[in-house]
Amino acid sequence: MFARVMSYGLDGVEPFEVTVEVNYTGGVPSFDLVGLPDTAVKESKDRVRSALANSGLRLTPGRVTVNLGPASVRKCGSLYDLPIALAMMVGSGQMEPEAVNGMMFVGELALDGTLRQAPGALSGALFARERLAAALVLPADNAREVACVDRVPLLAASSLRQVVDHLTSRARIEPLVPVPYESLRAAAPSAHDLRHVRGQYEAKRALEIMAAGGHNLLMIGPPGSGKTMLARCLPGILPDMSFEEALEVTRIHSAAGELRAGGAMLTERPFRAPHHSASAVSLVGGGRDASPGEITFAHHGVLFLDELPEYSSHALETLRQPLEDGFVSVTRARAHRVYPSRVMLAAAMNPCKCGYHGEEGGRCKCPPGDVQRYRARVSGPLLNRIDMRVRVGAVHVEDLSSAAPPAESSEAVRQRVQAARDRQRKRYAGSGIFTNAQLDSSMIGKLCPMSADADELLLAAAARYSLTPRPYFRIIKVSRTIADLAGSDLIGEEHVAEAVRYRMLDEAR
Amino acid sequence: MDNEARKEARDFGRRAEEQTAAWLEKRGYTILERNYRTRESEADIVARFGDTLAFIEVKARSSAAYGLAREAVTPRKQARVVHAARSWLYEHGMLDEPVRFDVVEVYPGRIRHIRNAFEAPAEAA
Numbered sequence: 001m002f003a004r005v006m007s008y009g010l011d012g013v014e015p016f017e018v019t020v021e022v023n024y025t026g027g028v029p030s031f032d033l034v035g036l037p038d039t040a041v042k043e044s045k046d047r048v049r050s051a052l053a054n055s056g057l058r059l060t061p062g063r064v065t066v067n068l069g070p071a072s073v074r075k076c077g078s079l080y081d082l083p084i085a086l087a088m089m090v091g092s093g094q095m096e097p098e099a100v101n102g103m104m105f106v107g108e109l110a111l112d113g114t115l116r117q118a119p120g121a122l123s124g125a126l127f128a129r130e131r132l133a134a135a136l137v138l139p140a141d142n143a144r145e146v147a148c149v150d151r152v153p154l155l156a157a158s159s160l161r162q163v164v165d166h167l168t169s170r171a172r173i174e175p176l177v178p179v180p181y182e183s184l185r186a187a188a189p190s191a192h193d194l195r196h197v198r199g200q201y202e203a204k205r206a207l208e209i210m211a212a213g214g215h216n217l218l219m220i221g222p223p224g225s226g227k228t229m230l231a232r233c234l235p236g237i238l239p240d241m242s243f244e245e246a247l248e249v250t251r252i253h254s255a256a257g258e259l260r261a262g263g264a265m266l267t268e269r270p271f272r273a274p275h276h277s278a279s280a281v282s283l284v285g286g287g288r289d290a291s292p293g294e295i296t297f298a299h300h301g302v303l304f305l306d307e308l309p310e311y312s313s314h315a316l317e318t319l320r321q322p323l324e325d326g327f328v329s330v331t332r333a334r335a336h337r338v339y340p341s342r343v344m345l346a347a348a349m350n351p352c353k354c355g356y357h358g359e360e361g362g363r364c365k366c367p368p369g370d371v372q373r374y375r376a377r378v379s380g381p382l383l384n385r386i387d388m389r390v391r392v393g394a395v396h397v398e399d400l401s402s403a404a405p406p407a408e409s410s411e412a413v414r415q416r417v418q419a420a421r422d423r424q425r426k427r428y429a430g431s432g433i434f435t436n437a438q439l440d441s442s443m444i445g446k447l448c449p450m451s452a453d454a455d456e457l458l459l460a461a462a463a464r465y466s467l468t469p470r471p472y473f474r475i476i477k478v479s480r481t482i483a484d485l486a487g488s489d490l491i492g493e494e495h496v497a498e499a500v501r502y503r504m505l506d507e508a509r
Numbered sequence: 510m511d512n513e514a515r516k517e518a519r520d521f522g523r524r525a526e527e528q529t530a531a532w533l534e535k536r537g538y539t540i541l542e543r544n545y546r547t548r549e550s551e552a553d554i555v556a557r558f559g560d561t562l563a564f565i566e567v568k569a570r571s572s573a574a575y576g577l578a579r580e581a582v583t584p585r586k587q588a589r590v591v592h593a594a595r596s597w598l599y600e601h602g603m604l605d606e607p608v609r610f611d612v613v614e615v616y617p618g619r620i621r622h623i624r625n626a627f628e629a630p631a632e633a634a
Contacts, residue, residue, distance in 0.1 A: 025605065029625070029628035029629060061561075061608065
């Protein structure tokens, strides 16, 4: 007998419909699986059979052909165990075809019939809603991930047996009750708090501006000055993710199988810190299936590159286009995919090989020329895309003493950042952008009014440093953020002055 | 193994098959054929149970010292039984009947019947 059960597959992050068809006839028993399955899908034969047997569901032997349609698209992963098992139940006449009508199923089966977390469940749930599916049945481990999806019945089951009992009306599974996104945003305190970073006022100010406007930042300083610790404080001062942003970020992480089992939708902005041995492919994406890279996993959050000159120059150069455009298109022989990559880049480096160039007391022992060579490892075009540089000097001992005033907490900074972000959101409502960093040059004239003094200062700076258009506009964007933090609609002279200082740190020395 | 030992082993197998056939008949199976052979394959017992045809491989052991009897039904042996089954079904025009492959283990004083012990290997690569 013939049976059909609906499921979905993932092309990168985007879901598409997959039809699981089973034909069951008499004859010499055999099992064939067709429809461009990868190894994980092929192996589902053994998982499905064992899961059925251990769930007390005995199959009559027969000639079984399983087809995953559309036959031309490669199916990956173990998502189809559940739909295949159910199609075999229907095909062998042990369940009515009507029982699975209009419903979608996804999930990997353990040998004992337990359902295991499926990748891309959030994408799948939204897809089921779009397709007006009667319901989506998914593993219980995915329940928290899809908790915010409403207007489609989502049934979370922990075992094959439970699904079969529901479909045969023996025991009902209640649909998940949608949860408002706001309730998920429990204020989980960040592990690193600015309160614990003494001194470094300039660097903290730069982090605040970065977070407020979505800009890129390079911190330069000797070893042990706290660059890494400062960067790790970023998640704690970043503004809340909107529901739409959280959906986007969670879908990416879920499709790549990066959510932990039973994990909820992501509500905190991602912070990715790949080691400097990272390859270009692992940063921007690639591989046989054109999978996403770190810059995509950091979408709407922070990509932190510690020890910037230690990364391979090839890896760094491949970051240029995605940093500029906010998306990356990964093309391989088998797949072509476009992933979002709107990140704030935070980078840290030593000023020279020994690390002490520019510090007081002439501690730097690098021969002349070595300093330049060390810095040249980071190319001009990449530096050009970094709006702000800041010197993180060695910590002064007086700042460490208990008599020093306590440092400001991350939460206090976060509130100013949030206020500045709210101003931007209001200003850019309906224009498709959310932060100053996303402004393009055509919008700048209209949305970044400047005082006469500010204008004059900017022109003077442009002449003195022979600024090309890119840095020129980037300075305006950073000034815009500084003005937003000050609660000012007009960009003043002091705002431009501060922005020029961040931009020109290197040239000034 | 000399001729004497070989004969002894064959008789031991033959007795186990007879014992199994009798055992199956008592349980409602109709024996259709014993020792069906083609040039390159063989099936010990072909039986009918309800509307299902069962091709049964009998393995006997005088003790479990050298592993379980069912472990002796290697993939190569399975392929031979599947081949025999296809040929038998073809001869009898029964290719679309429900079919099953069973293994019966015979130990001294004990018989164990494993239904659906194996199936034909997947055709597609």
